[in-house]
Amino acid sequence: MKKYLPILDWARRYRSEQFSDDILAAIIVMVMLVPQSLAYAMLAGLPPEMGLYASILPLMVYALFGTSRALSVGPVAVVSLMTAAAVARLELQDPAQMIAAATLLAFMAGAFLVILGVLRLGFLANFLSHPVIAGFITASGVIIALGQLPGILGISAGGQTLLQLVPSIASGVQASLDNLNWPTILVGGGTLIYLFWSRAKLAGLLKKAGMNDRTAVITSRLSPIVAVLATGFAAWSLDLGEKGLVLVGDVPTGLPGLALPSFSPDLWSALAGSAALIAILGFVESVSVAQGLAAKKRERIDPDQELIGIGASNMAASVAGGFPVAGGFARSVVNFDAGAATPAAGFFAALLMAVATFFLMPLLAWLPKATLSATIIVAVWSLVDFSILKKAWSYSRADFMAVTATIVLTWLEGVEAGVAAGILVSVLIHLxxxxxxxxxxxxxxxxxxxxxxxxxxxxxxYPQILSLRVDESLYFANTRFLEDLVYKEVSERADLKHVVLMCSAVNEIDLSALESLEAINSRLKDNGIQLHLSEVKGPVMDSLQRSHFLHELSGKVYLSQHQAVQDLL
Structure with a gap:
């Protein structure tokens, strides 16, 4: 049971000092989670309270099934954007249907991950290469930031791609030039400037004032809650809602009842592809964050168990009225820096969030949406990294092609097309x-x-010996290349008597490659040339011994290349 419920392992060693560390981390993460969850729900095109619902039960469930002590599960920017794109493609008009689609998307993504975890198929996520992930996150960050500009400027605009967003924003700005929404511009622009400033300068100023490094960094990362409190108070005291500032409005108090998502076959088939992409990308992001934090404490996580943990969290988000979730980088780092000792920190943070839904909801009605837009822009802008293009170009043209294809198609066709293109290009380049x-x-x-x-x-x-070192496993796709190369080199050497294939880098020889080796051996024998192998690995030799190839081989198999050359001279 410990394999599937890690809590059975760490909970029996839980100590009082860990409890105090976890409670402190939970309070700090909860304060950060409230504005972040509301903002990402808005990014997903859903009611703000769904962000809170997606941050409570998933955290509790991850504490049961997850292996990371610091990972904080909940709404994240890229997954929220993909949720918005998936739901928008259904062209639903009824808000209730959009909510139902989002909750079903979380359930399907979670079920997909749990199945992969039970089957121990975590390696499938490796097909999403780092350059593709970096390119996708950069492209998505630009789209997300542009998509939130209308909320800062107080204009009407929208879209899921650059081709949709840029003209829409330009038209909205042009239409509003004669009647600017100053309350929204001042609140949104002021919040944006403050958050960028606090991210870049606040920690340094606090350190100079005498605050220790850890406290200064954590305090600077909680700047969004200051922005929420300040702009919410300004909206209430100055009655800015009556002056054109768009507010969050009434938010239901308390928690919704648990309910299973829709089981409409049509809706399931329409969301299947999106759910798989969201699941894989969310898992890769979560594991990357979890592994990075675990390495700092010389701990390890189990990727296959993380599939189950992240999957179960998504299914929990679904039945709790939320949308797809993943491990968030910013709040996980804050959780780590705040001293979270065990996954119980996430459980305690979820309890505090649940309590907050009963007491804070009436206050959230005064929260300006422009504040949430600014929060999203600042959060995702740190993810935008165009230096990956320069790195890829200087190191590998193939990776550059994959990154470029991912960025361009994400911008032009949308997030799902970008991810799919990146995976396809990476696989094709590898092949x-x-x-x-x-x-x-x-x-x-x-x-x-x-x-x-x-x-x-x-x-x-030596003119009578041709030694070829093969630096790749041999399989159906490259056997013809090897054949052509051997025949070409043999044809250029009149005194050749022996060909030695140095197999130190060959980890596998499949049936097609075996047949090619047999063909090479036969053709060389007809020309009076012997074929030899050297430095063959044990598993490869085991495979060859199960065939007739070694009996038909015109030459020998040598333990080392030097032994082969010395014997053949």
């Missing part, structure tokens, strides 16, 4: 690379038993 493996002609480094590439080192070669 192309592995279909043309690096094969080096090697020779002996004088005075040693080492054999290196003739184009990189001064080495000794």
């Amino acid at each position: 192309y690379k592995s279909s043309r493996p690096h094969v080096a002609i090697v020779g002996q480094v004088p005075g040693t038993e080492h054999y290196r590439n003739v184009h990189r080192h001064h080495v000794t070669t």
Whole structure:
């Protein structure tokens, strides 16, 4: 049971000093979660209270199933944007139907992750490469920031892609030039400036004032709650709602009852693809954050169990009236820095959030939506990193293509198309690379038993021996390339008697590759040339011994390349 319920392991060693650390971290994270959850619900195109619902039960459930001591699960920017795109594609007009679609999306994403976790298929997330993730998050950050500008400027505009957003914002600005919404511009713009300033300067100023580093950093990251309190008080005291400032309005007090999502077959089929993409991207983001924080304390997490933990959290969000969730970077770092000792910190934060829904909801009615828009912009702008393009270009043109395709298609076609394109391009590039493996002609480094590439080192070669080092496993996609290369090199050497394939980097030879080796062996034998293998790994040798290839091999299998050359001279 400990394998699937990690709480059974850490809870029995729980100590009073850990309790005090967890309570302190829970209070700090709860204060941060309230404005963040409201903002991300708005980003997802859903009622603000759904952000709170998505931050309570998922945190509790993750404490039961998760393996990270610091990961804080709840609404995150990119997943919220993908939720908005998935629901918008359904073209629903009834708010109740949009809510039902969002809750079902969370349930489907969660069920998908739980199934992968039970089957121990966490490795599938590796198909989403880091450059693709970085490109997607950067592109999404730009879209999210632009999408929140209308809320700052007090104009009507919208869209899911740059082709939709930019013209819409331009038209909205042009239409409002004669009647600017100054209360919204002042509140939104002022909040935006304050949050950017506090993120860049506040921690440094607090350290200079004598505050210790940890407290200064945590305090600076809680700046959004100051903005919420200040702008909410201003809206209430100055009655800015009557002067054009859009407020959150009445928010239901308390928690909704637990309920299963819709089981409409049509809705399930319409959301299936979106749910899978949201699940995979949310999982990758969560595991990246969890592994980074765990490494700082020399701890480890179990990716397959994290599939179950994140999946169960999404299913919990669904039945609690929320939308898809993941492990958030900012609040997880705050949770870590605040001293969270165990996953119980998340459980306590959820309890505090639940209490807050009974007492804070009436106050949230005065919260300006422009404040939430500014909070979102500042939160996601730190995710925008165009330096990935420069890094990819200088290091790998193939990765540059994947990043560029992801960014461009995310901007032009939307988030789901961007992710799908990135995955497809990455897989195609990998297949192309592995279909043309690096094969080096090697020779002996004088005075040693080492054999290196003739184009990189001064080495000794012999006209009667051709030594080829294959730097890739051999499978159906690259066997023809190897055949053509061997035949080409053999045709250029009149005195050749032996071909030695150095297999130190070959981890596997599939059936197609075996047949190619048989064809190479047969053709070389017909030309009076022997084929030899050297440095064959144990598992590969086991496979070859189950075939007739070794019996038909014209040459020998040598333990080392040096042994082969010495024997054949």
